[in-house]
Amino acid sequence: TFELELRFYNGDDPLDVWDRYIKWAEQAFPQGGKESNLSPLLERVVKIFHQEKRYYDDLRYLNICLKFANCCTEPADLYSYLHSQGIGVLHAQLYISWADEYEAKGNFKKADSVFQDGIHRRAKPLDKLEASHRQFQARVSRQVLQSLADEDIEEPESSEPQRSSLLDLKARGKNKARAPVSRVGDAIKRSSQSFSAPMAPPQQIPSRTRFAVFDESSRIPVPKSQPTLAAQPWAALPPSRAKENEQKAGTWNSGRPRSTHQSSGHDSTPCLPSFTPYVDELAEQQTVTPCKINPSVTSVLSARKPSKEEDPLQRLQSSTQGKEEMVMYCKNKVYAGVEEFSIEEIRAEMYMAKVRKKREEDLLASALRRHEMERQIEELEKRLKGSCTENQKQVGMERSLCFLTKLKHDKYVSFCL
Structure with missing residues (x-):
């Protein structure tokens, strides 16, 4: 709907x-x-x-x-x-x-x-x-x-090895014993420094140099600027979905796996087989088909390469690049909603709309005719009622005239007698 x-x-x-x-x-x-x-x-x-x-x-x-x-x-x-x-x-x-x-x-x-x-x-x-x-x-x-x-709650854990104590001394040789002690702390530093190169003497600070004392009164206040949003130029809507197979830019040689085999100084010659393979002489002759094939066409059918997933809003971005096309069909009705309608479905819907409109007009016309007939019937009923009353009045007048004439006749007869 x-x-x-x-x-x-x-x-x-x-x-x-x-x-x-x-x-x-x-x-x-x-x-x-x-x-x-x-x-x-x-x-x-x-x-x-x-x-x-x-x-x-x-x-x-x-x-x-x-x-x-x-x-x-x-x-x-x-x-x-x-x-x-x-x-x-x-x-x-x-x-x-x-x-x-x-x-x-x-x-x-x-x-x-x-x-x-x-x-x-x-x-x-x-x-x-x-x-x-x-x-x-x-x-x-x-x-x-x-x-x-x-x-504040977290305490730094000591990562230095702990000295082992209360262990038996193991004999080393005839009369020597070795203490099970692992060097920790400053002992490790001293032992490592003894094998390293001698350190350079520390530089002495000259006594005549002056120290710069910080003065708060001489500090120049820097006005704080309110954070504002920088307006970014957008030519079209941003893509709603990122591409799945798109990789980020990186160094070229970082992703290559290192070869485990080292290249030798001389090229290795391929080994020849110990037997001679059989070759059919008839297979070398090329068979010519009766159909005519263009010699420039090497492959009639080829596999279609899978295209990358298109961004949902990439069509809008490409349409804003000044591409001019003249559409010769009702594109706005075919792709108006989410679902795609065919031209035949649109024509059928237009035809059904005309049929529904005509049906509504017929129903309206029939309702008007019915109303007019009801009005005419009411007028006829009123006329009939009016004519009935007139007839009744006329009959009453005739009866009254008859009664008067009869009364006059009776009076005349009585007078004669």
Whole structure:
């Protein structure tokens, strides 16, 4: 449903569909995993809207970027990219997540710089950012005090060998005995110095030299500058995954194994076999196939070399290098969501949309016709009721006239009698 809505959305806020899609994936697959497609979904959203400046201060897009940073191998690079592009710099959540990443790596100086930059920009909510900064300072202070206490508790263990005592003397020769004593401490130093070269005499300090006395009053105070974050130029989004088979640069000769065999001064001649191998004379004649083969083509089929794993965001970085292409199909609908749709599926969905629209129009027209028929029926009923009342009135008038004429006739008869 969301994939189709992404391809056929015509509103003014396309980020709303992606936001609802991500929330649905998190609720449907709380354990995550490959089935949820959450990591490629977040990557797709970040790549689509990273140049839409109207979403730079949108908290929904910032939360999506922060969720995507948790899926990357180097989240600090993504935070630095967001900061350099001005994405979410007015929200405190960016600086809190960035500082937590530096704190987890043990870089407390940069973490404090991130907090200072967020407070300087008056990121909202400011009270939450300041509270997180105070908690960070308290954690660092406790860690420093704990490390100092551990250093005071630890005692240096003596690594010198101990003298063995209360042991029997072993005879050496006829009348000599050897003490089981191992030289320790200064004895080792003296014995080692006796075999070494004589040391040079220490240099004497001349008596006329003057000592420089430190004076605190003459010290020039150096103004402390607040730590600031250096803006790094980013041409494109940083890669979210590091290459598996990529090795770091090093010295060329360090990785070579040393050869165990020493090269001799003369070349060894290969040993000749004691027998002559059999060679078939018919095998030397090359058979010519009837099909025509281009002599320049040496191998018709060749094995394809496995390519290196491509970074998830390398396509975006290559697209920003000025590569111009003219797409002759609806690419935005084929690759709109996480899943890939074929052109036939898109056409079928467009046809079904037309069918659904026509069906809705037919239902609406039938409802209007029904309403019109009901209105006409009500009008006819009102007319019938009105005609009935008129007929009743006419019948009553006729009856009253008949009664009057009868009454007049009776009076006339009685008068004649």
